[in-house]
Amino acid sequence: MSRSAPTLAAGLLCLALAGCALAAGSRPPTTYDLVAPRSFAGTPKPAAWQLVVYEPTAIHALETDRLMVRPSSDQVSYYKGVAWSDRLPRLVQARIIETFQNSGAVKTVSATNGQYALVTDLRSFQIDVSSGKAIAEIEIFAKLVNLSSGKVLATKSFSARVPASTDSPRDVIAALNQGFTEVLQDTTTWVASRRA
Numbered sequence: 203m204s205r206s207a208p209t210l211a212a213g214l215l216c217l218a219l220a221g222c223a224l225a226a227g228s229r230p231p232t233t234y235d236l237v238a239p240r241s242f243a244g245t246p247k248p249a250a251w252q253l254v255v256y257e258p259t260a261i262h263a264l265e266t267d268r269l270m271v272r273p274s275s276d277q278v279s280y281y282k283g284v285a286w287s288d289r290l291p292r293l294v295q296a297r298i299i300e301t302f303q304n305s306g307a308v309k310t311v312s313a314t315n316g317q318y319a320l321v322t323d324l325r326s327f328q329i330d331v332s333s334g335k336a337i338a339e340i341e342i343f344a345k346l347v348n349l350s351s352g353k354v355l356a357t358k359s360f361s362a363r364v365p366a367s368t369d370s371p372r373d374v375i376a377a378l379n380q381g382f383t384e385v386l387q388d389t390t391t392w393v394a395s396r397r398a
Contacts, residue, residue: 231285234269234375236293238300239383242307242390249394253308254316254349257295258342260324264290269371270328272339278328284371291324294342298322301386307394318355320393321345325359329366329374336369338362338377340385346396356396360385 263270267289268280286293295313298320302311310316326341341361345354362381366374 229283231283232371233285233287234371235287236297236382237379238297238304239387240304242305242387247394248306249308249396251309251318252316253302253311253318253320253393255295255299255302255311255313255320256322257313258291258322258324260291260327264324264327266290267293269374272328272330272332274332281329281371281374290327294322294324294327297382298386298389301390302393305390305394307390317349319347319349320389321347326361327378329369329378331369336366336374336377338364338366338374338381340378340381342385342389344389344392346393356392358392360388360392 263278266280267286269284269286271279271281273279288296299311299313302308321344323343325343326339328339330337330339339362341359343357343359345357347354362384364377364381364384366377
């Protein structure tokens with residue numbers, strides 16, 4: 203991608219706000235999904251306890267099924283005609299649960315019952331174009347909590363930045379999924395390594 207930051211930001215703003223390529227209401231948005239990883243390297247022996255994964259908290263701008271774009275550090279926009287398959291925090295929760303199920307990192311995992319809870323804050327999940335290149339940015343802050351005592355056992359922030367090959371929706375979604383996979387694999391290993 204060789205375009206300058208102003209050109210790329212202007213192009214994405216046009217796509218996001220004015221609907222240059224898609225007239226409002228002309229057809230349903232193209233829907234994309236997040237993918238849970240299925241292969242894991244170096245996952246510790248499964249933790250012999252039950253884990254509940256709560257829905258992540260998030261700022262209002264991420265409490266949506268729309269794909270967020272940052273043309274600058276203090277500005278938020280969205281891709282026009284593009285949607286996630288569910289509201290983002292709920293989709294992230296579902297994929298975290300699926301990741302733990304795929305990895306076998308803990309005895310059992312669900313959205314409702316457990317001895318320990320994974321409490322997360324979705325701090326970033328967007329495409330940053332402020333540098334002139336489209337970069338997928340993800341940050342999830344995690345806490346592991348003993349539900350019987352309410353004690354926080356550990357906290358850690360997991361993040362990834364993955365350049366997209368172009369600023370097209372398909373390519374930025376691919377970059378977001380790559381970064382999300384990295385974050386989920388690291389989170390799974392971290393949780394499984396905790397011994398209460």
